[in-house]
Amino acid sequence: MGNVIGIGASPKRKEDQRFLTGRGNYVSDIKRPGMTAGVFVRSPHGHAVLRGIDKSAALASPGVIAVLTGEDVAADKLGSLPCGWGISDAKGVPMKEPPFPMLAQGKVRFVGDMVAFVIAETPGQANAAAELLTVDYEVLPSVVGVLEAVRPGAPQLFDDVPNNICCDWELGDKAAVETAFRKAAHVAKLSLVNNRLIGNPIEPRAAIAEYEPGTDRFTLWTTSQFPHVVRFLMGALVLNIPQHKLRVVAPDVGGGFGVKQFHYGEEAVITWAAKRVMRPIKWVASRSEGYVSDRHGRDHVTEAELALDEHGKFLAFRVNTLANMGGYLSTFGPNIPTNLYGPLLGGVYTTPAIYCNVKVVFTNTVPVDAYRGAGRPEATFVLERIVDVAASEMGIDRVEIRRRNMIPKEAYPYQTPVLVQYDSGDPMGCLDGALVAADVKNFGVRKAASASKGKFRGLGYSTYVEACGLAPSRFAGRLGARGGLYESATVRVHPTGQVTVMIGTHNHGQGHETTFAQIVSEKLGVSFENVDIVFGDTDRVQFGMGTYGSRSLVVGGAALSKATDKVIAKGKKIAAHLLEAAEVDIQFEAGNFSVAGTDRIKSFEEIAGAAYVPHNYPLEVLEPGLEEQAYYDPVNFTYPGGCHIAEVEVDPETGTVTLVNYTAVDDVGTVINPMIVEGQLHGGIVQGVGQALFENAVYDEGSGQLLSGSLMDYCMPRADHMPMMKVATHSTLCTHTPMGVKGCGEVGTIGSPAAVINAVVDALAHLGVTHVDMPATPNRIWRLLQNASLPVAAE
Amino acid sequence: MQISFTLNGRPTTVDVEPATLVAELLREQLNLTGTHIGCDTSQCGACVVHLDGLPVKSCTLLAPALDGATLLTIEGLQGAPGSNQMHPMQEAFREHHGLQCGFCTPGMLMTAIALATGKPDLTEADVRHGLEGNICRCTGYQNIVVSVLAGAAAMNAAKGE
Secondary structure, three states, rough: OOOOOOOOOOOOOHHHHHHOOOOOOEEHHOOOOEEEEEEEEOOOOOOOEEEEEEEEHHHOOOOEEEEEEHHHHHHHHOOOOOOEEEEEEOOEEEOOOOOOOOOOOOOOOOOOOEEEEEOOOOOOHHHHHHHOEEEEEOOEEEEEOOHOOOOOOOOOOOOOOOEEEEEEEEEHHHHHHHHHHHHHOOEEEEEEEEEEOOOHHHOOOOEEEEEEEEEHHHEEOOOOHHHHHHHHHHHHHHHOOOOEEEEEEEEEEOOOOOOOOOOHHHHHHHHHHHHHOOEEEEEOOOOHHHHOOOOOEEEEEEEEEEOOOOOEEEEEEEEEEEEEOEEEEEOOOOOOOOOOOOHHHOEEEOOOOEEEEEEEOOOOOOOOOOOOOHHHHHHHHHHHHHHHHHHHOOOOHHHHHHHHOOOOOOOEEEEEEOOOOOOOHHHHHHHHHHHHHHHHHHHHHHHHHHHOOOEEEEEEEEEOOOOOOOHHHHHHHHHHHHOOEEEEEEEOOOEEEEEEEEEEEOOOOOOHHHHHHHHHHHHOOOOOOHHHEEEEOOOOOOOOOOOOOOOHHHHHHHHHHHHHHHHHHHHHHHHHHOOOOOHEEEEEEEEEEEEEEOOOEEEEEHHHHHOOOHOOOOOOOOOOOOEEEEOOOOOOOOOOEEEEEEEEEEEEEOEEEEEEEEEEEOOOOOOHHHHHHHHHHHHHHHHHHHHHHOOOOOOEEOOOEEOOOOOOOOOOOHHHOOOOEEEOOOOOOOOOOOOEEEEOOOHHHHHHHHHHHHHHHHHHHHHHOOOOOOOHHHHHHHHHHOOOOOOOOOO | EEEEEOOOOOOEEEEOOOOOOOHHHHHHOOOOOOOOOOOOOOOOOOEEEEEOOOEEEHHHOHHHHHHOOOEEOOOOOOOOOOOOOOOHHHHHHHHHHHHHHOOOOOHHHHHHHHOOOOOOOOOOOHHHHOOOOOOOOOOOOOHHHHHHHHHHHHHHHHHHH
């Protein structure tokens, strides 16, 4: 037994050495012999008929190898980009699902829609040729907002999608909700916008494709969170390439946040083109190109009503949302504002009746899909905002109203009225912990100190619960998933006892190489240094659904745990033979197999050696080798939850909101590596703070131009926007995952927007402000202050 | 055109197109891919290198500007000369989990080292302000700030010996 580093320890990360020394291997770092450069020509119009493309000047340009358009795609009879979810309306009518060609055909539907792919010897030559492509557009009016898109007379994106409505989805008992509203002592109402976001992983998307005629095999290197899913969707449904002839590699990937968990048209075009030109092709997006092609997130307009009795007890919750899908359905698009939104509207409360209607709407904007949190931040924002509105209107303290409605710890497992059943949780414990950690009792002192400087100080609370660990396939299938959502892991024990794990999740910052090695080290008793984790290559890893929805540890870690159990089980059989004992008498502990009650013992290394050098080995009952594989499909989602408390200071002179304190107490179940979990919480929180205070993707109605089209126009959180955050965990164990884990990747982003906005509203409440839409920019706050009924000076 | 400069301590002469950006020269011609390109508006800072000891965004600098200059990239960082050690700032980032996906990391490190050089009294506010030109989407900056303060202390302690 060597240096076991197990569950609960915080070893330094295995992956750091290469990143710290500039030796990461990102797609844009890769060069292939004979490599050419590809550039996409994108629509400058939000909505237009594509009347024709004249390639001649581009083809004659120096170094140009090929120019491909939608006509070439159609001539090769290639498939449409598939949507992985098929939702239906209340009557069971399936969503409208217009084709999403990888290069536009007939029409373009958003600024950035791809119309051609130019391949040349160098990027400079490809760019120069792209400028020479003549595209004849008949420009049509664009519609970019959901309210505008469903109005009569609005521009129609598709002939067969009336009013641009993809699906009129609903969830919950509408009649029960109406009955409860009739009995209510008070009804709180709130209209809000959940602002559109751009994910902005710092590594822009990129791809390299290569075709080997000798073996008839394709290889695609791509910045993806789920290479096996890309292989399946692209190979089987778009390009008709047999799975065994297609290798997809996602090497080091510089952040994902959802943006890289879709099958993009660029991947299909470049792979198809690589065979046509018989040369490897590389495409690397610029940041500006990413803004008009990376899938966006959020973008809801919502009307919500909460019915309460005279004591502030929630009776019913009704939510009507218009959700923007953009110009086409992306891989998970319609699932996000429906299945990952409606079922979370119960939050941590005992609200007995909930009804949610979501109209999923096409507009002339980049397709909208999952972005960190995906549906759950939107649900949390609606609920936690309206709870504050109700508390204020009824004159009940904001913490008190939450306590009165919280699901008590003893009531778990708790069946909500909106499908999901929470297995475990302790919202009150998280709230109590956060109140102490945030030093709420001295808030008044701090508020007075701010006032003495002419600043308004506010405190905001948000509790939340989310569903993650995506996902139980059976449950997801009922909701419209067209694939499974299990995960797989192979544990390969080498003859000398070291271990290589092949796992279907993808590490792009989450520290899997460390966390998963800790699990193996603990379970098998092998040295942490002697475990390597392999991911991101369909030729090396058996299969997998990738990384998103806080699923890697929950689902992938469970598969890994199962596979190590199988290794131990086989090891016991080998040990029983070698130690001449019955298998039932073999115990495995701390890296040793022994006969119970005796000193007869074999180390893990000895068993591994025997498995591969089977001179004295039970060949008649056991195969040589020590390698086991497991697939794991969860029985339920996991339900992390928690309480976040934000404290802000507003400068009435400028409208600037400064986040001065931030406290989070999260229940993420078992924590494998506390250092990594804290890092995930920090990053998640700041993304939510970004939504609340800075980030906004803005389109121009009519032209469909993206006004926030670069890092100059889209405000990202920076180091000096943040105070030191206090994060802590208050864990209850998940009852159905093997290690009790719940997942932690998205919780920060889910809890934080409501906490921050509730704090901003609290700071301005004395001026009669009851709601502030995100982002709470200085401009927006300053205008609110100018319109406020009371004098601005904070005397 | 031909330019000569000192790259990570070694005299280097290359032929470049005059319109080549330093970041492109490093990545495409010299195969030093540790310097990353994360944007096209000089906002993200993933491409920061040291030109004559000062941090610059190499995506905004034309290669001819290197002629006669001294350039340090992430690949040229090291601890004690002749050892396999990392630079104290690199060690601090590892120790304090100052990175996640690693893409912004080389630029962060180069900025951080420039920020900390000769500044034994660096404060949290200095660090947050000094990192204004570097965007990280993963860490929420907290552990980066902690790392830079620790790295700065280690650098200046080493100097003081």
